[in-house]
Each structure stands twice: as C-alpha cells, then as structure tokens.
Amino acid sequence: MLKTALRNVLAHKARLLMTVLAVTLGVAFVSGTLVFADSSTAAHRAAVSKDYADIAVTVTPKDPPPGAPGASGPAGSAGSVADEHATVLDDELARKLAGLPGVAAVRPAADGLATLNASDGSPLRTGRIWAHRAAAYVPGADGKDSRHPLTEGRAPRDSTEIAVDSGTAAAGRFRIGDEITLATDGPVMTKRLVGIVTTRDTRVTAGGTLAVFDKATAQQLFVSPGRYTSIDLSAVPGTDEAELSRRVAALLPPDRAEATTGTAQAAQQAVLVDTLTRGNEKLSLVFAGVALFIGSFLIVNTFTMLVARRTREIALLRAIGATRRQVVRSLLWEAVLLGLAASGLGFLAGLGIASVLPRILSTTGEALPRGPLVIGPLPVMAALAVGVGVTVVAAWLPSRKAARIAPVEAMRAAEQPPTVAASRVRGVAGALLLALGAGLLLSLAGVKDASEENLRSAMFGCALLVVAVILLAPLLAVPVLRLTGRLTGRLGITGHLAHRNALRDPRRTAATASALMVSTALVAGLSVIGHSTGQALDRQAAAGLGADYVISTHTSSAGIDPAAVQRVSATPGVRTATAVCDSTLFIGGGVRQISGVDPAAALSVMKLDFVSGSLKDLGPGRIALSRTLARESGVSAGDRIDARIGGPGTDLTPYTVVGVYEDNPTAQDALGARTEVQEKALTAGSVQRVLVRADSGSDGGGAKDRLRTATGNNPLLQVQDRHELVQAAAGALGTLLTLTYGLLAIGGVIATLGIMNTLAMSVSDRTREIGVLRAIGMDRAGIRRMIRLESLTVAAFGTLLGLASGLFGAWTVGALTNGALKDYSLALPWGTLLLVCLISLATGVSAAALPARHASALSPLEAVAEL
Structure with a gap:
C-alpha cells in the first residue's frame, strides 16, 4: 500500500498540485505569523533593553530619601537631584575603580534623552521617545570610545557639534556638515553634524535614535559639569561578579551611590521587558490563531474533495482484495507525503510572510521596531503539525467513509450524499452551539464592565457563534442559495446553471465559503466596534475641549x-x-x-x-x-x-x-x-x-x-488639532483596526485559494457535463460566465453569513465598550461594510478566473469522451 501511495502521488501530480498549494498556504500563514510573533517580541524586547553582556558591575547614584537636600518635592526638581547626589560619580572615582583587582575596563557615561528633527524639520521617530538615546563621547587611552566607533567624520569636540548613529542618519537623511535641530528637556538647540557612529545598543538598532555629544556638553545637559550618570565596569575573565561588586561598594559612599552586577540588572530588566511586551506577543499570536483556523478549512475542504473524487479508484482497490484498513492507510501515507512536502514549502513561504507583516501592520514608520527574523522551535513544529497533522486528519475522515462504501455501490456513483442521520446530528450540534454562543453574548448585553473576565467570555461566545454558523452552513446553504438564485436566474441559462451547480453539493459550497465567512465576520464586527468607538471618542473630545489646538509634550516629564x-x-x-x-x-x-x-x-x-x-x-x-x-x-x-x-x-x-x-x-x-x-x-x-x-x-x-x-519646531512638542487629538486618543483602536485589515488580507487570500481550488476540482469533475453544454451550443463566453457566477454565488453566501455573524457579535460585545466609554453607541460604518462586501465578492470573481478559463478551453468532443 505504501508503493500504491507513492504511485498515486506521482500519477496525479497535476491533481495534487492545488492540494499542495492549499496546504502550503495554510502552513505559510501559521508558521509565518508565529515567526513574526517571535521576531516582533524580540524586536520589542530589544527596543526597550540595554545590553549587559560585557558589563560586570554598574555604579549609579542613589535617589535621595524624601526630605533630604536635593530630594524632589515642593521645592525640588530633577536638576537639584543631579547637583546634590550625582557629584560622587566623577573622574577621580573612575580612576579608583580602574585600580581595583579584577577590573578590566572602566567606561563612564553621561547619558540622557534627546529628540531630533529630521532634515525636513519634522520630529524624528516621535513614537519612541523612550528610545531617543543620548550619550557622551568618552575616549579611552587610545583616543576612541569603543561604545561609539566612528564610521565617518570625527567625534564632536565642543557644544556646537554632534554625532549620530548610522540608522539615525539614514532615517533623518543627514549628511556630515548638516545642521541638526534637537531638544533634550527644554528649548530647541542647533548643532552641526561632524560624525557618524555605530552602536550595539539594541534600543537604538531596533528603531530608536542616538545623539552623541562631547563629554562636557553631555555632562552639562544630563547631570552636572565634570560628573557622570553611571560608570560601567567590565571584569577580567574568571572574576566573580558578586565579589567585584562588593569591592566596588566598599569604595562608594553608601548613601550616595550603589553598585549593581550586570546579571542583577539584566534580571530586573527582563521583568520590565516582559511586562511591556506581553501585549505584543498576544497581538501577534492572534494572527497565528486566525491563520490556523481559516487555513484549516482550506486544507480539510481540499483533501475531502480529493478523496471524494477517488471513490471509484478506492472501490477498485477494494474489489481486488484491499481491506478497509489498507485503503485508509494508503490514503494516510499520501497525506503524510503531501504534508511533508507542503510543510517545507509553506515554512519557506512563511518566512517571507514574516518579513512582510511588519510593513503591512505599520501605519507609520514608527509602528513596529525593526529586528532580524527569529526562528524558534515553535514555528517549525507548527509547520509540521499543520502541514502533516491537519492534512492527515483531513484525509482520515473522508477515507474512512469511502472505505466503508461497498465496492459495487462505489463503482456506480462517484459522489455519496450525506445520510439523513449525519445531517441531523450536524444540525443539532450547530443549533446547540448557536444557542450557547448567542446566549452567552446576549448575557453580556447589559454588562458595563470591560473587565478581562468579561472580555474572555465575549471572545469565547464569538468563537462558539462562528463554529455554530460553520456547522449550520450546509443546512443554511439551500434556503439562502435559493434566494440568490432568483437574482442569478435573471441572467439567463448561465445564471440558472451556476445556481444549480452551487446547490449541487451544499456541504462543499459551505466549506468553500467558510474561510470567507470567518474573515468577513471578523472584519465586519471589529470595524463596527472601531467605528462606534471612534465616534464616541470624537464626541468625548468635542464635549471636553473648547480649544482649537493643543500644544503638548510627548512625555509628562518634559516641559514647555x-x-x-x-x-x-x-x-x-x-x-x-x-x-x-x-x-x-x-x-x-x-x-x-x-x-x-x-x-x-x-x-x-x-x-x-x-x-x-x-x-x-x-x-x-x-x-x-x-x-x-x-x-x-x-x-x-x-x-x-x-x-x-x-x-x-x-x-x-x-x-x-x-x-x-x-x-x-x-x-x-x-x-x-x-x-x-x-x-x-x-x-x-x-x-x-x-x-x-x-x-x-x-x-x-x-x-x-x-x-x-x-514653538521653534521643537521636536519634544506636538501641535494637534481636534481631529488629531481623537486619532491620538484612539491609538490602541488604530492598532486594532490595522489588525482587522491584516485579518481581512489573510482571510481574503485563503478564501481566494479555497474558491479557486474548489472550482478547479469542480470543473474537472464536470468535464463531460461542460462538453455536453458546449456540444448543444453554449459558447466559451457562456461557460466562463457560468463558472464566474457560481463563484460569485459562493462568495455571496459566505459574505452574507459573515456580515450577519459579525454585526450580531459587534452589537452584543459593544456593551463592554460602553462600560469604558460613556458616549459609546452602536454606529454602522456603511462605507467600510460596503467595501468589505465588494472585496468579498471581488474575491469570488477573481478566484474563478483560472477555472473559468480552463473550462472554456475544453474541446467539446474530448470533454464528452472523458471518463
């Protein structure tokens, strides 16, 4: 039976091509989104992390106790803290630390934040104020700063000069000799660019900026003349960090400075980074879940049709002595071979998707930090699980059914309609899930608390609702398609035939439309919630703001x-x-x-x-x-x-x-x-x-x-009108809508392949039927029109179910938003919903292009003679 499986794969290469493509696409989206999730998380971690790889101990000033001289409070400020409590970090202390046993190098730092304007005068990367790093160029014994190696020009020498990293120079379109405007925590400054450096600081390389000043200027800006914000020590190989930290602490005034090991700093930072990036991981994994959910429909539907087409072949194997188990095993081996090949291709395609997704999800250049692709074990395992696992399951279910059919009965009919009992079980299960999901969502209609527990309940209810509609779709297909048949019937015989073809196998029509239905439901529901929330924010801003413009700082710590x-x-x-x-x-x-x-x-x-x-x-x-x-x-x-x-x-x-x-x-x-x-x-x-x-x-x-x-074009300040304030208030909402359109893209591509795959196999199954139509006078244009109308009918069915599910979910879940926004009320984005419908219908028309062309190219005599 293994040889039979291999020969079947080689003998039906063209037939299996679309199946391989279907599995490849499903694997690509799942593995690609998982790689994107890992890469995005790593990039976000890098964007907020400092590299402690070569730091054994760091010396920093201690915060003053409340009420101490220089403490912040009614009479204090950040500047007084620096004046009173950073004075111990100076060159004398750096020399003492360099003489300690086990210290390999001492690197003083005068660091802070500086925001730059690009060459066109616009603020540079304002979405990441926390990543706008600034540092002092502190040369070592060789006259160079190892943390900021120069690649072009020279180091800044006085307060009129500045150097930037190569990424900042490229983003701001700076060249040596340009005048750069910037600000730290007050007025705008203008400095001349004299050098371009490189840096290993991941906060910068992941999408931040770096401005490098001469030592005296940096000290003046960020601490006080002659002092440093920190001193990093690297250790001689074999030196214990904890022991070195104790030696360093013995040199420090205990109430004014402290020593922390690099390991301890990295651990503290890891906790903070996990907190900051947890939401990004969840957001990215949503894509993987949706891709897996939608892609599974494509794989299962494709392989189900493929096995159904081979019912006679299976019957012949049974007739010559093959047992049911052998038939099932043969088909499963085919699925394994096909899944392995598609998994490899899909994983490679997924890497391409992972590299493109950040651009799709970035509404501006600031949306996502940059970083290399991170390929962990989970995407590889997911590729195999989806490519092989889902394909084997997709083959196992129809193969068991086909193997149970008596050989003589299978030889008489290639298609076996579902039994009444099976349809009844499907209907009852779908009705129960629909009642459970709808009931759960309706129970949230009066809730005003957008708590995490209620949000989880809403998501679970929506999932139940979608699964219920998928189970009921074959039963709903008949009455819904009969209604649409009244429209297609007015287009003549081609419209009537397209309607009958869609009704011929309601299960296949429903399965084909499922991917489009899921993506349409997600986009419609989230668009309604997003539009309603946007209008609520608009009303809220209009109700509270009497001014026409608001000038504000990007951070609460800065002042105007x-x-x-x-x-x-x-x-x-x-x-x-x-x-x-x-x-x-x-x-x-x-x-x-x-x-x-x-x-x-x-x-x-x-x-x-x-x-x-x-x-x-x-x-x-x-x-x-x-x-x-x-x-x-x-x-x-x-x-x-x-x-x-x-x-x-x-x-x-x-x-x-x-x-x-x-x-x-x-x-x-x-x-x-x-x-x-x-x-x-x-x-x-x-x-x-x-x-x-x-x-x-x-x-x-x-x-x-x-x-x-x-304002002097101060990059620390933003000038916003009323519309921009609403957009800023809806920052998280903008991310949600971007995610929505990303889901629409995923669902649209998978749905297009699914419809195309179904129609291609349907055309192959109906070769003789198409030949008869050609023989009795239907021209090629009529054949193409029939196939397109059939595809349009399937797309309309999926779109209709998706819209109904999405709008119902938005209506019920909207109550949770109303708990967070006082002025929230349901508002339908008619333009967006119309665009979703048009895109969904266009998906059906475009998916039919190749199958319609193939069908119209069939020779009537050859088609009629086809067995």
Whole structure:
C-alpha cells in the first residue's frame, strides 16, 4: 500500500498540485505569523533593553530619601537631584575603580534623552521617545570610545557639534556638515553634524535614535559639569561578579551611590521587558490563531474533495482484495507525503510572510521596531503539525467513509450524499452551539464592565457563534442559495446553471465559503466596534475641549519653554492661549492626574459641565474633581479631602472641593490652581500643555504651521488639532483596526485559494457535463460566465453569513465598550461594510478566473469522451 501511495502521488501530480498549494498556504500563514510573533517580541524586547553582556558591575547614584537636600518635592526638581547626589560619580572615582583587582575596563557615561528633527524639520521617530538615546563621547587611552566607533567624520569636540548613529542618519537623511535641530528637556538647540557612529545598543538598532555629544556638553545637559550618570565596569575573565561588586561598594559612599552586577540588572530588566511586551506577543499570536483556523478549512475542504473524487479508484482497490484498513492507510501515507512536502514549502513561504507583516501592520514608520527574523522551535513544529497533522486528519475522515462504501455501490456513483442521520446530528450540534454562543453574548448585553473576565467570555461566545454558523452552513446553504438564485436566474441559462451547480453539493459550497465567512465576520464586527468607538471618542473630545489646538509634550516629564508659551500667545490668529500644568494627585490611596489651570481662562478653552459648585473659587488649597473621582472618594462640593500633588512623600494636605464636573478628558481627574500645581510638580514651574483658541475664520493649515514656528519646531512638542487629538486618543483602536485589515488580507487570500481550488476540482469533475453544454451550443463566453457566477454565488453566501455573524457579535460585545466609554453607541460604518462586501465578492470573481478559463478551453468532443 505504501508503493500504491507513492504511485498515486506521482500519477496525479497535476491533481495534487492545488492540494499542495492549499496546504502550503495554510502552513505559510501559521508558521509565518508565529515567526513574526517571535521576531516582533524580540524586536520589542530589544527596543526597550540595554545590553549587559560585557558589563560586570554598574555604579549609579542613589535617589535621595524624601526630605533630604536635593530630594524632589515642593521645592525640588530633577536638576537639584543631579547637583546634590550625582557629584560622587566623577573622574577621580573612575580612576579608583580602574585600580581595583579584577577590573578590566572602566567606561563612564553621561547619558540622557534627546529628540531630533529630521532634515525636513519634522520630529524624528516621535513614537519612541523612550528610545531617543543620548550619550557622551568618552575616549579611552587610545583616543576612541569603543561604545561609539566612528564610521565617518570625527567625534564632536565642543557644544556646537554632534554625532549620530548610522540608522539615525539614514532615517533623518543627514549628511556630515548638516545642521541638526534637537531638544533634550527644554528649548530647541542647533548643532552641526561632524560624525557618524555605530552602536550595539539594541534600543537604538531596533528603531530608536542616538545623539552623541562631547563629554562636557553631555555632562552639562544630563547631570552636572565634570560628573557622570553611571560608570560601567567590565571584569577580567574568571572574576566573580558578586565579589567585584562588593569591592566596588566598599569604595562608594553608601548613601550616595550603589553598585549593581550586570546579571542583577539584566534580571530586573527582563521583568520590565516582559511586562511591556506581553501585549505584543498576544497581538501577534492572534494572527497565528486566525491563520490556523481559516487555513484549516482550506486544507480539510481540499483533501475531502480529493478523496471524494477517488471513490471509484478506492472501490477498485477494494474489489481486488484491499481491506478497509489498507485503503485508509494508503490514503494516510499520501497525506503524510503531501504534508511533508507542503510543510517545507509553506515554512519557506512563511518566512517571507514574516518579513512582510511588519510593513503591512505599520501605519507609520514608527509602528513596529525593526529586528532580524527569529526562528524558534515553535514555528517549525507548527509547520509540521499543520502541514502533516491537519492534512492527515483531513484525509482520515473522508477515507474512512469511502472505505466503508461497498465496492459495487462505489463503482456506480462517484459522489455519496450525506445520510439523513449525519445531517441531523450536524444540525443539532450547530443549533446547540448557536444557542450557547448567542446566549452567552446576549448575557453580556447589559454588562458595563470591560473587565478581562468579561472580555474572555465575549471572545469565547464569538468563537462558539462562528463554529455554530460553520456547522449550520450546509443546512443554511439551500434556503439562502435559493434566494440568490432568483437574482442569478435573471441572467439567463448561465445564471440558472451556476445556481444549480452551487446547490449541487451544499456541504462543499459551505466549506468553500467558510474561510470567507470567518474573515468577513471578523472584519465586519471589529470595524463596527472601531467605528462606534471612534465616534464616541470624537464626541468625548468635542464635549471636553473648547480649544482649537493643543500644544503638548510627548512625555509628562518634559516641559514647555515659558518663552515658547509667550510666542504662541503673540502668534497672529490666536485669540487665547492658556498654559496647563499636568501632575499627579495622590488621593484616596490611588494615583490620579490633576491639571493646573488659570480659573478665568480655563472656561474659554475647556467645556466644563459642573454637577455642583463652580470653578470661580479655585485657588491654593481648593480643587475641583471629576464626577467619577468624587463618587469614588465619597465627596461633593464643599467637602474637604486629604490629597497630595506632585512626587512621592508622606504628608497629605487637606483640600476643599469647590466643584464636581462631568468626566472630561481635557480636564483629567481633577483641576487645581496652576500656580499651586506648578509649585508642587515633579519639575517645578513647568507646563505640559498649551490650549489655543483661534480667531474665527483662521485657516487651519496656516495656523498650525504658525504655531509650530512659535514653538521653534521643537521636536519634544506636538501641535494637534481636534481631529488629531481623537486619532491620538484612539491609538490602541488604530492598532486594532490595522489588525482587522491584516485579518481581512489573510482571510481574503485563503478564501481566494479555497474558491479557486474548489472550482478547479469542480470543473474537472464536470468535464463531460461542460462538453455536453458546449456540444448543444453554449459558447466559451457562456461557460466562463457560468463558472464566474457560481463563484460569485459562493462568495455571496459566505459574505452574507459573515456580515450577519459579525454585526450580531459587534452589537452584543459593544456593551463592554460602553462600560469604558460613556458616549459609546452602536454606529454602522456603511462605507467600510460596503467595501468589505465588494472585496468579498471581488474575491469570488477573481478566484474563478483560472477555472473559468480552463473550462472554456475544453474541446467539446474530448470533454464528452472523458471518463
């Protein structure tokens, strides 16, 4: 039987080609998305990780205790911390550390963050502010800095010069001699590019930037003159890290500096990185799951049809003495051989998919960090499991059924309709799953809590709903296709024949349409939720913002230059410009956000709806709370509450609540007097936002450009209008929609191959039938039209089921979103839904191109004579 399997594979190469292609595609999407998941996770890890491979011990300054000189708080700032507690890290300490036994090299560092503008003046890679590294060029005994090897030009020598890494130079289109504008934590600076370096810092190579200053300039910017932010030590081979760390600690003032081994730092970083990248792993694995789910339909359907076509061949084997077990074993060997070949091809194709997916999922150049492909054992095992495992299962089910058919009965009919009992079991199972899934989703309709448990329940209910529709699809095919037959019947005999061909085998039609149905349901459901959420965010932003533009920092730790605020106020076309200081509010055992505003000006740029009290009494010792925070704290207007503004500490201050307003994203959780919030903020005297009200009739684009100019084109600042604020608020939603369209692409490609595969086999099965149609007068154009209409009918069936399932799921799951967004209400994106329908139908038409061409090319006499 093994020889029979080998001969069957070689004898039916053309017939098996589409099957191999189907399995290859399924394997490619599953293995490719798993490789992408591993690669994306590794790239995200690299983007937030520091390489500790050659670091044995690192010396860093200790944070001052609360209340100590230089501690942050009401009278402190980040600068005072550096002045008072980083002074111990200097050249003298570096020389002492270099003399310790076991120390191979000492590398002082003056590191920080610097954001650059590209050559066209736009901020460079603003999506990764945390990866905008800045460092000092600290030469060793040979006059070179081993951490920043020069590839072009020279090292910066004074405060007017800068060097960047090669990746930053390419992204910003910089050349030696160019003037580069940048900012660290304040005003814009301009420096001349004198050198290009390389770096092993994975935070930079994974998509960040690196700016290198001369040592004195970096110390001035990030610590204090003559001092360092850290000192890294590498060890002589064979030196114990822990012992070296103890020697280093003995040289340090215990209250002002500490030594940490490279191993300990790497372990601490691993915990942080796992937390930051966990969501990326889950997002990537969603693709693999969907690809496996949809690809399995293609493989199972293709192999089921392939075995069904060979019923007579199986009957002949039975007639000459082959047992049922031998027949099944022969088909399984064929499946194994086919699966192994397709697994190898699919894995190679999957590597191509893994390299392309980051581009598909990146709405901007900042969406995903870069990194090499990571090929672990899981994608390889998945390729074999899908390619061989799913194919063997797909062959086993129909082969057992075919082997049970009596030889004489099989010789009479190539197709065996399902028994009444089998159809009944399928219908009952589908109905039960539909009731269970729909019931679970309907039970969530009144839920207002978007908790993880409720989200899991919603996902499980949607999965049950999709499986139920797939089981019921063959039963639904007959009534649905009869309705569509009224439309195709108006196209003449070709439309009537296409309708009858689709009805000929409802199971095959349903299985072919399943991939398209699943992808359509996902896209339709997620698009409805995304559109509804976007409108809710739009309404929320419009309800809370009275300003036309918001100038803000990319990070809460940075501040806006007071001179820039004055320039914005004096910009032509600006009616009002109000500065806002954002800080933290420790209240009721939790941490919230407070906005420091000028009471008189706030009402002109914020749309505040007070439930009780007002803003007129806002001042030192008096705050206003959002309705949610007031409810959670159990206070109302006129009550007193203990809270603390700014950094960590122990003392709470009693505040009088002067008003309670409806939740407002612009005002955040609480409002305080700007003078008080600025005084107690982490960086004293800073402001993080400027709300701008423009004159009526001011041109949008020109006003925005003038505001950018007023800020000095500072790369740390962003100027956003109302529409851009909504887009920024929907950042996670944008990722979800990008994922949606990625799923549509996966489902569309698999569905196209599935329909094409089904039609190709159907044309081969109906060779004699097509020959008869040609013989009685149907021309080639009529044959092509018939095949296309049949494909369009199948695509319409899958699209209809997908839309119904997706819209029902969006309606029920939308309640969870309503728990997180007050203004959420179901809104149908008619344009998107229409586009999904058109794409799905176009998939059916395009899938029929090759089978229709092949069918029309058949010679009538040869087709009629075909056995």
